[in-house]
Amino acid sequence: MTTQALFGQLLIGLINGAFYALLSLGLSVIFGLLNIINFTHGAQYMMGAFVAYFLLQWAGLGYWWALLIAPIVVGITGIVLERTTLKRLYQLDHLYGLLLTFGFALIIQGLFRHQYGSSGLPYSMPGQLTGGQNLGFMFLPNYRAWVIVFSLAVCLTTWYVIERTRLGSYLRAATENPALVQAFGINVPRMITLTYGFGVGLAALAGVLAAPIYQVNPLMGADLIIVVFAVVVIGGLGSIMGSIVTGFGLGVVEGFTKVFYPEASNTVIFVIMAVVLLVRPAGLFGRAS
Amino acid sequence: MTATAREYVGLGAPVTTGVPLAQVAAFAVMTAVLVVAPFFAYPVFLMKALCFALFACAFNLLIGYVGLLSFGHAMFLGTAGYAAAHSAKVWGFRPELAILFGTAVAAVLGIVIGALAIRSKGIYFANITLALAQMVYFFCLQAAFTGGEDGIQSVPRGTLLGFLDLRDTLTLYFVVLAVFLAGFLLIYRAIHSPFGQVLKAIRENEARTISLGYRAERYKLLAFVLSATFAGLAGATKALVFQLASLTDVHWTMSGEVVLMTLLGGLGTVFGPVVGAFIVVALENYLAHLGAWVTIVQGAIFVVCVLTFRRGVVGELGKLFGKSL
Numbered sequence: 001m002t003t004q005a006l007f008g009q010l011l012i013g014l015i016n017g018a019f020y021a022l023l024s025l026g027l028s029v030i031f032g033l034l035n036i037i038n039f040t041h042g043a044q045y046m047m048g049a050f051v052a053y054f055l056l057q058w059a060g061l062g063y064w065w066a067l068l069i070a071p072i073v074v075g076i077t078g079i080v081l082e083r084t085t086l087k088r089l090y091q092l093d094h095l096y097g098l099l100l101t102f103g104f105a106l107i108i109q110g111l112f113r114h115q116y117g118s119s120g121l122p123y124s125m126p127g128q129l130t131g132g133q134n135l136g137f138m139f140l141p142n143y144r145a146w147v148i149v150f151s152l153a154v155c156l157t158t159w160y161v162i163e164r165t166r167l168g169s170y171l172r173a174a175t176e177n178p179a180l181v182q183a184f185g186i187n188v189p190r191m192i193t194l195t196y197g198f199g200v201g202l203a204a205l206a207g208v209l210a211a212p213i214y215q216v217n218p219l220m221g222a223d224l225i226i227v228v229f230a231v232v233v234i235g236g237l238g239s240i241m242g243s244i245v246t247g248f249g250l251g252v253v254e255g256f257t258k259v260f261y262p263e264a265s266n267t268v269i270f271v272i273m274a275v276v277l278l279v280r281p282a283g284l285f286g287r288a289s
Numbered sequence: 290m291t292a293t294a295r296e297y298v299g300l301g302a303p304v305t306t307g308v309p310l311a312q313v314a315a316f317a318v319m320t321a322v323l324v325v326a327p328f329f330a331y332p333v334f335l336m337k338a339l340c341f342a343l344f345a346c347a348f349n350l351l352i353g354y355v356g357l358l359s360f361g362h363a364m365f366l367g368t369a370g371y372a373a374a375h376s377a378k379v380w381g382f383r384p385e386l387a388i389l390f391g392t393a394v395a396a397v398l399g400i401v402i403g404a405l406a407i408r409s410k411g412i413y414f415a416n417i418t419l420a421l422a423q424m425v426y427f428f429c430l431q432a433a434f435t436g437g438e439d440g441i442q443s444v445p446r447g448t449l450l451g452f453l454d455l456r457d458t459l460t461l462y463f464v465v466l467a468v469f470l471a472g473f474l475l476i477y478r479a480i481h482s483p484f485g486q487v488l489k490a491i492r493e494n495e496a497r498t499i500s501l502g503y504r505a506e507r508y509k510l511l512a513f514v515l516s517a518t519f520a521g522l523a524g525a526t527k528a529l530v531f532q533l534a535s536l537t538d539v540h541w542t543m544s545g546e547v548v549l550m551t552l553l554g555g556l557g558t559v560f561g562p563v564v565g566a567f568i569v570v571a572l573e574n575y576l577a578h579l580g581a582w583v584t585i586v587q588g589a590i591f592v593v594c595v596l597t598f599r600r601g602v603v604g605e606l607g608k609l610f611g612k613s614l
Contacts, residue, residue, distance in 0.1 A: 037412050085596060094412055095358045096595050103591025110584035230420040263431060270424035274405055281408050
């Protein structure tokens with residue numbers, strides 16, 4: 001076992017962890033307020049990558065513009081989805097929300113697959129971030145370092161806004177008791193819509209970050225989202241910090257598993273989930289309801 | 290508060306009592322149609338639909354009567370398929386033993402998964418079953434005996450009970466029909482027994498049911514294991530029919546499909562899963578050459594059903610005639 005291989009897998013683990021964290025953070029924020037598991041999340045992550053691809057192909061707008069525009073565009077499609085369909089289901093069993101978003105995921109992934117096939121489209125990384133640093137014990141590509149630092153920053157900012165600002169306090173209050181918050185004159189339905197848009201935007205942001213590493217592929221989010229579901233269960237549904245910590249942590253665990261016992265690298269997160277369920281059914285950071 | 294006194298917003302069947310004559314009539318019609326069907330339609334297509342119908346009925350036992358949405362039921366279908374195929378091909382089991390073995394493996398898996406998942410409810414339960422099923426999928430992808438991407442191919446059908454040659458398609462069809470009807474009736478019996486009534490009580494108000502002295506966890510686990518077992522029966526039978534066990538049957542898309550069949554036919558109805566399975570299998574047959582459109586159409590059906598058609602085909606028919614089907 002060379003240290004180089006170890007650190008290499010640690011790096012890949014952190015990259016995957018960054019995506020797990022961003023995606024499970026979005027899922028958690030949405031779940032907190034809407035009480036639905038957004039099954040479309042993987043498709044919306046894929047849409048983020050595709051919007052980046054389209055911006056480059058059709059408008060000549062590069063990576064940095066995509067990082068700004070793609071989350072907004074995909075977030076708006078999310079808002080339209082919530083306004084037109086999801087909001088009709090709030091009175092019903094929350095499982096209908098899951099089924100509806102599953103249906104949308106199938107439609108979106110099917111449409112993209114019909115148009116662009118199952119093979120990936122290449123998306124080159126921005127010129128400023130090519131190359132890398134030789135740290136002595138390992139080689140660190142600049143772009144990967146950027147993904148880790150940037151997604152960590154986004155996660156922590158989101159945590160700060162939700163846990164430490166006035167806006168966030170409205171959000172947390174509405175999570176606890178929407179009717180009461182509405183009685184105080186706060187427009188809860190609008191907050192729900194914007195929250196959904198924000199969570200979807202986070203997924204799209206992760207998609208843009210992923211585009212230069214993995215190829216832009218219609219099914220890039222399909223299997224990923226199931227791992228993220230397990231991450232969310234381990235962290236505790238609705239827990240913001242829990243999503244971030246477990247996201248990065250599980251990415252690293254998965255990376256190390258690839259080094260020491262590669263056969264289990266696909267399943268290790270699910271095994272951890274099963275163990276956590278036995279010991280702490282509400283998740284590591286969740287409160288028992 | 291009774292289920293009929295308010296607009297029912299849950300996913301399952303309303304609590305009903307009494308002997309439903311309409312259901313007896315519907316069962317007679319269904320059986321008659323299925324007996325003559327192979328002389329008019331392609332038997333392999335019918336057998337596929339029957340296997341999925343049994344699978345959907347097993348799934349419906351959980352969602353319709355316990356209110357638990359499992360998003361990982363493919364693991365029971367697929368694992369039983371692998372077990373049946375492996376035992377028939379490598380160990381030389383006779384078909385009836387292979388089917389029983391596959392079903393038993395699914396039952397054991399059901400006990401393990403159920404013990405883990407049953408403590409959670411609603412969305413958590415869906416999430417957890419989905420993740421555990423994905424774990425089973427990766428296991429099947431990597432384990433040596435499953436044949437990885439190739440699956441287990443050319444499984445021998447053999448001779449049932451030593452005298453029914455299953456290589457004859459029509460014989461095989463009636464065996465599959467018998468398996469389906471037996472499964473269907475057993476599930477019906479389970480739902481309409483005192484056991485089934487307790488399940489519905491748990492679905493409606495778990496705390497109150499526990500306070501009445503019922504050990505809700507045990508009832509839920511037993512329902513889960515039953516559901517897994519019948520899903521396994523469907524999977525084992527399917528493996529012999531197609532002489533193939535593959536990753537398709539353990540993949541999460543298959544878990545999604547069984548949800549679709551049951552939702553389209555009518556959650557918590559007796560005949561809904563059967564109708565839903567036939568519609569979905571027929572759709573897939575007709576759309577197969579269109580590639581990605583199958584997924585798009587399935588997604589669209591999900592959306593339409595959830596938004597405007599929550600009772601499903603059979604649920605709507607039942608409402609039209611004022612009968613519980």
